[in-house]
Amino acid sequence: MHPLPGYWSCCSLLLLFSLGVQGSPGAPSAAPEQVHLSYPGEPGSMTVTWTTWVPTRSEVQFGLQPSGPLPLRAQGTFVPFVDGGILRRKLYIHRVTLRKLLPGVQYVYRCGSAQGWSRRFRFRALKNGAHWSPRLAVFGDLGADNPKALPRLRRDTQQGMYDAVLHVGDFAYNMDQDNARVGDRFMRLIEPVAASLPYMTCPGNHEERYNFSNYKARFSMPGDNEGLWYSWDLGPAHIISFSTEVYFFLHYGRHLVQRQFRWLESDLQKANKNRAARPWIITMGHRPMYCSNADLDDCTRHESKVRKGLQGKLYGLEDLFYKYGVDLQLWAHEHSYERLWPIYNYQVFNGSGEMPYTNPRGPVHIITGSAGCEERLTPFAVFPRPWSAVRVKEYGYTRLHILNGTHIHIQQVSDDQDGKIVDDVWVGTTLLHSSDRARCPQGFRHQEA
Secondary structure: OOOOOOOOHHHHHHHHHHHHHHOOOOOOOOOOOOEEEOOOOOOOOEEEEEOOOOOOHHHEEEOOEEEEEEEEEEOOOOEEOOOOOOOEEEEEEEEEEEEEOOOEEEEEEEEEEEEEEOOOOOOOOOOOOOOOOOEEEEOOOOOOOOOHEEEEEHHHOOOOOEEEEEEEEOOOOOOHHHHHHHHHHHHHHHHHHHOOEEEEEEHHHHHHHHHHHHHHHHHOOOOOOOOOEEEEEEEEEEEEEOHHHOOOOOOOOOOHHHHHHHHHHHHHHHHHOOOOOOOOOEEOOOOOOOOOOOOOOOOOOHHHHHHHHOOOOEEEEHHHHHHHOEEEEEOOOOOOOOEEEEEEEEEOOOOOOOOOOOOOOOOOOEEEEEOOOOOOOOEOOOOOOOOOEEEEEHHHHHEEOOOOOOEEEEEEEEEEOOOOEEEEEEEEEOOOOHHHHHEEOOEOOOOOO
């Protein structure tokens, strides 16, 4: 029987379409994708991370001119990452660290190999030292579906509004889903922001699958703890990123709670000794100690695990952060924005009635988890707690401007109101000397005897 006229041409078209959509099984792509930056903690440096589907060389070509040749070269390495899903999909994660960058200077770069190059991106090298004013975008809970904040963040980035991004956990919802294809999609989505700014992270509960393997593989944070906890200096601030999740997923190792706690204490001790150079200590972790949302999350409980520790007494972080005088604590997880009065142990410790955030006698907490995601916004309890200063149930993100050693400016941007600033507050201190800024074991630096 002869085939019908046009049969073979139709089949050929279908086959070509199928290969175009799925990619030829014999020739997976060597072209870089999911390009993003991070700061490795070393002044004058920047790390470029990307993904390919075959093993290739890892090279970044960069320079100062927006067009024409890119004269500088940096080599790096790649590691295979096998997702834990049933298909055991394999990705190749490339990392190259650029060094001896001129502070504050804009660079143009592309990454890849002779088998395929990315398009050109731009970034501005971070300035060195403590005497400049970093500007950050801060948020958590973005998601590959319903990433409400992303279009405005892209515009902000194109306009040069930020020096870095702090993503406070919960990325794709979830990176492991569909055999890690959701992770791939999310990393492609954030590329216009993350390929232009150091994109600094901490893990959230939605990164948990396969012992946080997608998070550990895809992001390149400072230190040697796979991005679970680390710290870095930025202008007049020392920023500490840590994992709240070690308190909840104990089957991955209870020892991680102790290890992280001891690392945090050691890092805080060093940061306090360096207050003369970097007066501010800022932390970022996913699940907050306090919140006034109408759900059953850890922060709604009086003895929360993050705040008080395991069994309400082991390795709690509130006492530790209070003892060493953490100034500002950034959180997410709740899909809303909430600013607290300066607080310790459920008590408000405002600086004064007129200026509560000037010389506060307790740390300031900001919960900023309303950037998007498929789970939508989280409602608040009907009656705000006495320690809750501002609550916003709208999509948005936070702008953080570390102006100098005495002033920090915090603004909340509403995407529901076309970029309107719906919260605006300054945190300030008049205490300049390192011995004044440091916290002794008796408590917060402004705590009255």
